[in-house]
Amino acid sequence: MAIAASSTSLKPSPSSTTASWMRHHSLSTTFGVTALFFRRSEPRCRRFVVLSMDAKPTILVAEKLGEAGVKLLKDFANVDCSYNLSPEELCTKISLCDALIVRSGTKVNREVFESSSGRLKVVGRAGVGIDNVDLAAATEHGCLVVNAPTANTVAAAEHGIALLTAMARNIAQADGSVKAGKWERSKYVGVSLVGKILAVMGFGKVGTEVARRAKGLGMHVIAHDPYAPADRARAIGVELVSFDEAISSADFISLHMPLTPSTSKILNEENFAKMKKGVRIVNVARGGVIDEEALVKALDSGIVAQAALDVFTVEPPPKDNKLVQHVNVTATPHLGASTMEAQEGVAIEIAEAVVGALKGELAATAVNAPMVPSEVLTELKPFVSLAEKLGRLAVQLVAGGSGVKSVKVTYASARGPDDLDTRLLRAMITKGLIEPISSVFVNLVNADFTAKQRGLRITEERVILDGSPESPLEFIQVQIANVESKFASAISDSGEIKVEGRVKDGIPHLTRVGSFEVDVSLEGSIILCRQVDQPGMIGKVGSILGEENVNVSFMSVGRIAPRKQAIMAIGVDEEPSKQSLKRIGEISAVEEFVYLNL
Ligand SMILES: NC(=O)c1ccc[n+]([C@@H]2O[C@H](COP(=O)([O-])OP(=O)(O)OC[C@H]3O[C@@H](n4cnc5c(N)ncnc54)[C@H](O)[C@@H]3O)[C@@H](O)[C@H]2O)c1
Numbered sequence: 001m002a003i004a005a006s007s008t009s010l011k012p013s014p015s016s017t018t019a020s021w022m023r024h025h026s027l028s029t030t031f032g033v034t035a036l037f038f039r040r041s042e043p044r045c046r047r048f049v050v051l052s053m054d055a056k057p058t059i060l061v062a063e064k065l066g067e068a069g070v071k072l073l074k075d076f077a078n079v080d081c082s083y084n085l086s087p088e089e090l091c092t093k094i095s096l097c098d099a100l101i102v103r104s105g106t107k108v109n110r111e112v113f114e115s116s117s118g119r120l121k122v123v124g125r126a127g128v129g130i131d132n133v134d135l136a137a138a139t140e141h142g143c144l145v146v147n148a149p150t151a152n153t154v155a156a157a158e159h160g161i162a163l164l165t166a167m168a169r170n171i172a173q174a175d176g177s178v179k180a181g182k183w184e185r186s187k188y189v190g191v192s193l194v195g196k197i198l199a200v201m202g203f204g205k206v207g208t209e210v211a212r213r214a215k216g217l218g219m220h221v222i223a224h225d226p227y228a229p230a231d232r233a234r235a236i237g238v239e240l241v242s243f244d245e246a247i248s249s250a251d252f253i254s255l256h257m258p259l260t261p262s263t264s265k266i267l268n269e270e271n272f273a274k275m276k277k278g279v280r281i282v283n284v285a286r287g288g289v290i291d292e293e294a295l296v297k298a299l300d301s302g303i304v305a306q307a308a309l310d311v312f313t314v315e316p317p318p319k320d321n322k323l324v325q326h327v328n329v330t331a332t333p334h335l336g337a338s339t340m341e342a343q344e345g346v347a348i349e350i351a352e353a354v355v356g357a358l359k360g361e362l363a364a365t366a367v368n369a370p371m372v373p374s375e376v377l378t379e380l381k382p383f384v385s386l387a388e389k390l391g392r393l394a395v396q397l398v399a400g401g402s403g404v405k406s407v408k409v410t411y412a413s414a415r416g417p418d419d420l421d422t423r424l425l426r427a428m429i430t431k432g433l434i435e436p437i438s439s440v441f442v443n444l445v446n447a448d449f450t451a452k453q454r455g456l457r458i459t460e461e462r463v464i465l466d467g468s469p470e471s472p473l474e475f476i477q478v479q480i481a482n483v484e485s486k487f488a489s490a491i492s493d494s495g496e497i498k499v500e501g502r503v504k505d506g507i508p509h510l511t512r513v514g515s516f517e518v519d520v521s522l523e524g525s526i527i528l529c530r531q532v533d534q535p536g537m538i539g540k541v542g543s544i545l546g547e548e549n550v551n552v553s554f555m556s557v558g559r560i561a562p563r564k565q566a567i568m569a570i571g572v573d574e575e576p577s578k579q580s581l582k583r584i585g586e587i588s589a590v591e592e593f594v595y596l597n598l
């Protein structure tokens with residue numbers, strides 16, 4: 001994968017790790033100790049993590065949510081249930097919230113993310129359709145969007161069937177007539193469903209359940225869905241056909257695709273003209289998939305005999321909306337998901353997803369981030385940490401003023417190329433590369449976007465090794481090209497800054513710097529010294545650090561040959577004072593050294 005370059009570049013600067021308190025606070029509050037990819041590791045930030053460990057995150061529930069879900073949320077967070085907020089009120093409240101839960105009635109647009117000043121970390125959509133959430137803006141702001149895709153499927157399908165049968169037998173109109181004191185038996189003669197062709201447009205979860213039920217009513221069901229597997233359709237006796245075939249052969253059309261740029265107004269004047277005269281249309285998907293003006297015309301001309309609509313382009317539709325008022329239209333106010341059972345299920349599904357995301361777990365229903373199965377995550381966890389630390393090390397080796405633009409990551413593994421999903425690792429390397437030298441925070445959601453925005457091009461390469469594929473990876477190598485290093489020995493023979501690491505006994509280790517092999521655990525911070533290999537060096541450095549009670553966790557020397565140049569890597573638990581670092585630099589055999597903060 002390659003992330004295209006843009007015009008900006010990263011400029012390392014020693015003091016640029018400082019971010020605002022608010023950002024640290026919201027990060028650590030929101031993604032506490034278990035946060036796998038959201039927590040920063042600078043000592044300064046760790047203080048805020050400790051401070052905020054007891055602070056509960058705040059979740060704004062902006063639309064009615066089932067009680068069971070609200071209870072789950074309250075067990076974990078402060079919950080503010082504020083319904084019917086104006087857009088301005090939502091923007092004002094959002095800067096105090098770590099998560100927001102909405103249904104289809106709230107527009108979560110760019111302004112909402114901008115108003116959150118970086119605090120909003122999760123948007124939970126209590127339902128399926130996410131067309132009311134600006135996903136691009138969410139991603140740019142590093143905000144995870146999760147939905148509840150399964151709990152209202154049956155409710156929506158049942159509502160679709162209810163509309164289909166009610167429309168065919170004029171139930172709503174006849175009911176109104178009886179209540180008005182009339183008895184119009186010949187006016188409300190309906191049409192039968194049995195033997196009729198139903199075209200299900202969008203053969204996903206809801207479409208499939210509608211098809212199943214329609215077959216039970218004796219209908220002949222065909223479906224159109226460019227992405228649905230034919231065998232799934234065949235398994236329930238449904239034939240997948242082209243768009244034109246579906247709409248031109250159907251007696252009834254039921255819409256079940258999401259609203260996207262490619263489905264917007266997919267039923268338009270041109271397509272109504274292709275339909276059988278007298279076709280009947282059900283829409284429990286989204287109002288925007290129909291050109292509503294064209295539908296009014298098609299109803300007036302008789303191409304469309306009847307329509308049953310649960311959803312509208314603008315909700316609620318204006319009172320004088322011609323479609324709603326049309327005599328041949330049956331309308332419901334977006335009730336597809338509104339059964340007691342579905343709303344309890346959706347509430348639990350979204351509450352679990354939002355709480356999980358706030359705890360830093362990878363969400364199974366993430367809409368704008370890769371979903372990583374938990375077993376894969378368990379296996380990758382130490383490599384995730386290694387990836388971030390290699391990124392942090394590599395960028396700190398860049399001399400101030402050099403712009404980091406081109407980074408190559410090599411993953412060496414004995415596993416087949418399809419067995420390793422590198423998105424998580426790439427995100428962590430990106431986080432490691434960017435966070436030490438900027439005030440932005442990077443996570444799985446915004447990593448690629450942030451890299452692209454900063455003109456950082458990351459290319460990935462797989463090296464397939466022989467041997468046992470027990471571990472997902474042997475080593476990860478990070479190379480930064482076209483830069484100078486503040487530690488010349490980090491430059492490899494081919495001219496790039498190069499660091500390489502492995503996981504040993506579950507702990508990330510640095511195993512190569514430039515052309516030198518080292519072995520130091522990446523648990524604290526590191527001092528790298530290039531020296532002339534000679535006896536007593538470890539003791540000299542160790543005693544300088546010992547004098548100020550800096551604990552050495554690890555030492556390793558990698559050398560070209562005995563008594564030639566060597567690199568000493570020293571792992572330290574505490575940050576040495578400037579004075580101690582200066583004294584290390586003054587040891588006569590030391591040619592260069594660098595302190596790297598992990
Ligand atoms: N009225 C309601 O209350 C209600 C309730 C639930 C869902 N919905 C709507 O129904 C939609 C479908 O829900 P779902 O759970 O079945 O989602 P889903 O993702 O399981 O199914 C959507 C299907 O549409 C297909 N699709 C995408 N583009 C298409 C196109 N151009 N032509 C035909 N098919 C296309 C997809 O391949 C997918 O199979 C949701 O996006 C939501 O907008 C409404």
Ligand SMILES: O=C(O)[C@H](O)COP(=O)(O)O
Nearest residue numbers: 103104126127128129337
């Ligand atoms: O996409 C959905 O899940 C449905 O349209 C339900 O929307 P609602 O949560 O506003 O009822």
